[in-house]
Amino acid sequence: MTTVFGVHAQAAQGTTALNLQSVIKVRGADPVYVARGVSSGGTPDGLATDFTLYEDQAGQKPLCVVAPRGPAGALTVTAPDGSVLAVLHPPTGGGRPRYELELPDGTRLVGRPGTVAAWAVYVVLSPLTLLYNAASLIGGYGIDWHLPSRTVWRAGGGLGPAPLKFYGITDKYKVRAAQLDPRVAYAQAVLHFWST
Numbered sequence: 001m002t003t004v005f006g007v008h009a010q011a012a013q014g015t016t017a018l019n020l021q022s023v024i025k026v027r028g029a030d031p032v033y034v035a036r037g038v039s040s041g042g043t044p045d046g047l048a049t050d051f052t053l054y055e056d057q058a059g060q061k062p063l064c065v066v067a068p069r070g071p072a073g074a075l076t077v078t079a080p081d082g083s084v085l086a087v088l089h090p091p092t093g094g095g096r097p098r099y100e101l102e103l104p105d106g107t108r109l110v111g112r113p114g115t116v117a118a119w120a121v122y123v124v125l126s127p128l129t130l131l132y133n134a135a136s137l138i139g140g141y142g143i144d145w146h147l148p149s150r151t152v153w154r155a156g157g158g159l160g161p162a163p164l165k166f167y168g169i170t171d172k173y174k175v176r177a178a179q180l181d182p183r184v185a186y187a188q189a190v191l192h193f194w195s196t
Contacts, residue, residue: 001177003027005186006170007034007193021051022193024186033057034190037067050075053186064183066190077187086184091195099151101188109163109180111153111192118150151192166192 005026024032033054050068055061062080066088069076075088084104091097099111114122136142149168163179166172166189175185 003175003177003182004172006172007189022190030055032063032186035059051190053183064187066187077184085181088188088191099192101184107155109153109155111151113149113151115150115152164188
């Protein structure tokens with residue numbers, strides 16, 4: 001089963017106790033709500049919570065908690081029952097960051113913005129894009145320059161269908177639920193969305 005979703009910034013809400021930051025709109029399903037945690041407040045072992053995913057806007061049905069644990073700022077995705085779903089590594093690298101996540105079975109998925117094909121098309125079309133932006137500047141519209149951003153998370157350069165993909169043109173994520181727990185995909189998408 002394939003699930004398509006998008007992460008959207010959340011407007012300030014005065015009617016909820018949650019510190020809502022984003023909403024994940026899932027095609028054909030209920031939305032998922034993302035709330036920033038409070039440092040050392042109500043988290044296991046006094047950890048500072050980075051964010052929590054909820055099924056409901058009231059914050060009564062948590063899906064998972066994403067909290068710093070381990071070396072180099074790694075974030076652990078934990079289910080409500082305390083089981084570890086994955087470990088997310090914050091993006092590394094300069095111009096083309098590397099997003100990594102580790103599953104409990106040892107599988108490591110790595111994603112980098114821009115595929116080889118997207119970068120090739122970008123290089124070929126960049127002169128036209130430069131002309132378009134020059135005309136836009138003259139017309140008073142400003143610059144509209146985007147680097148290739150499609151990101152595909154795969155295990156060790158493997159082939160075949162990727163467990164998680166981000167389509168930069170539409171700002172949508174696609175997860176294959178048979179290969180990756182949707183909660184892990186949502187958590188990785190939030191980290192990706194907040195860091196871009």
